[in-house]
Amino acid sequence: MCNRASVKVTGHEIAKVMNAPFPDADKFTPVFDANGFDRPHMPVLAKGEIRLMDWGLMPNWPSKTLSEQLQLSKFTLNARNDTIFEKASFKNSIWNENPDQVKRCVIPLTGFYEPHTYEGKKYPFYIYPKNEPFFYVAGIYSFWKDPIGGDWHVTFSMITTEPNRILKKIHNVATTSDDQRMIVILEKRNIELWMDPLLPKEGVKQLMQPCPEEIMGAHSVSRNLYSPKVDSNTPEIIDYFPYEDLKFDDELYYGFNLK
DNA sequence: CCAGACGTTGTT
């Protein structure tokens, strides 16, 4: 699962790199530790424009209360690529006969966090792009209008797929199922194709693949990431923090960005 | 057919 990420640059830098307008750029504050369970506002590219959306998709069903939607959204931080076309909450966003209804998006991340488990203990790792400013994460989004008050909620999910070698090694224990997941990271040249509403279902499926490990670096970081007593939204939180316990393995100890 | 779910895999 991917439930923590960093977007540690300004809205204006995102707009520049992604070459797309971001009207609300000033409303975005760079973040080093965005926790999905806190429903952060994140910059998301959709329909040629970057806008702020809330992490955790709320399906566009009528006659639901905000509290029901908030409950559901705790489980929609991610959407599995193998069932996304069938699930009631996701199917209308990922693909639709009517191209106007298609809601695929791209979330630019400067990095994300996953825990490594060793002898029952958790060791947080930070994973970041080696040669690009961002990971371009494949996502879907949704509009929902609160029947009470009429507020519009624009929300999104990050799609997950099978892990590559690095993520398999870091994110080694899944809680209740035995399969491991990794977010779908698109090649920059596939961003437009991913969001093309006329892309057939098969084309959509083909883009939801694990990315090559060569594009990523990764290293362990401080457990302050998980501490409720420490403000983890600081530039230092992404810094390399070695754990003697992991010395038995060079990659886990020194990081995956050695050579 | 209808009631009930609708979703994923975390950490302190």
Added chain:
DNA sequence: GTCTGG
């Protein structure tokens, strides 16, 4: 709204 479990 639409699927699923019984």
Added chain:
DNA sequence: CCAGACGTTGTT
């Protein structure tokens, strides 16, 4: 969707 039913109303 699948397991389980699937049928009617007496006579000596």
Added chain:
DNA sequence: GTCTGG
């Protein structure tokens, strides 16, 4: 084989 109850 096909309907129905759950």
